[in-house]
Amino acid sequence: MREINMLRNISSCLFPHISTITSPNHYLSEWDDWEKQGLPEEQRTEAVRRLRACLTSKGHKLDLRALALSSLPVLPACIKKLDVSCNKLTILTDLPENIKELIARDNFLTHISALPHYLITLDVSENQLENLPLLPDTIKSLSAEYNRLSTLPSLPLNLKKLEVRNNELQTLPSLPSNLKILKVAHNHLTELPPLPRRLQLLFAYSNRLSNLPNIQENIIMRRFFYFENNQITTIPTNLFRLDPHITIEIANNPLSDQTLLFLIQQTSVPNFNGPQFRISLSDQNRLFLRQMLPQNLHSRHIRVITEGGRTFRSPPLPETVAAWFPEADRREVSTQWTSFSTEENSRA
Structure with a gap:
């Protein structure tokens, strides 16, 4: 009787409408x-053990990670989460319709x-993968x-997170309005489609x-946009009207001296309350700005990051500007710029 009940459980999992x-x-x-058909390095015995356990318990999660599997057997219909990552799979076919979460990273999938x-x-x-199937x-x-x-x-339309870094994409389709996270770094994109208002990262x-x-403006949340290592040469003036919750990183782009000067001047005006910018400066940029900028100019909306390294946090702007001057004058310049940061409206 116990064996019959177990088989009934299995039947209801594999075939919800079949009682035989x-x-x-x-x-x-x-x-x-x-x-029995598995290669020596495949752990199919362990995979079958997990399959049987899933069927017997009517489990919704099936974990077949890191078993060196080159193929999958028929899978139970009751599972809602399937993890087959870190295997040697080349194709995925005949997936159960009830699956809501599919993890198949780190394989050799081509289809x-x-x-x-x-x-x-x-x-x-x-x-x-060279292409993806139609998305539900x-x-x-x-x-x-x-x-x-x-x-x-x-x-x-329901998509909220899209991560496609390190591919060969040249264009992107229209982005859904609910998208909050978009990661498209290390591709061949020459332009981006209009960004959704809800985009945060x-x-x-x-x-x-x-x-x-x-x-687009959205003042209720912090938002971060990373554009470093591209071919950007100009900064649209409408960006200066965005809210201060936004950080825009444009380091390691071929921004001209005049563009950088314009950026610093715009963000240094009294009561400026726009986004934060992160830039990098070449030696030529530093020389030009040192000649053009007055010593009493101050902007808390710009950070200069280490050239070639996007993960380094830049020093405060007084220290950055001081580095533009001869070593003998740096302490005095840094002290003067630091005093600006304590003045009224210095955060503007």
């Missing part, structure tokens, strides 16, 4: 055959068949970094962008 116990036996036998209709989270990073309307998070993608399918560094995109 013959089909589950057939699938258990097929899994045994799949186990994915139709995705489950109710999928919410998809992570296929670190594979060899329910998907909210898509990670496909470190692949060979040259294009993306249409993006669902953008990684677009190390592309071929020649212009900054239009950034």
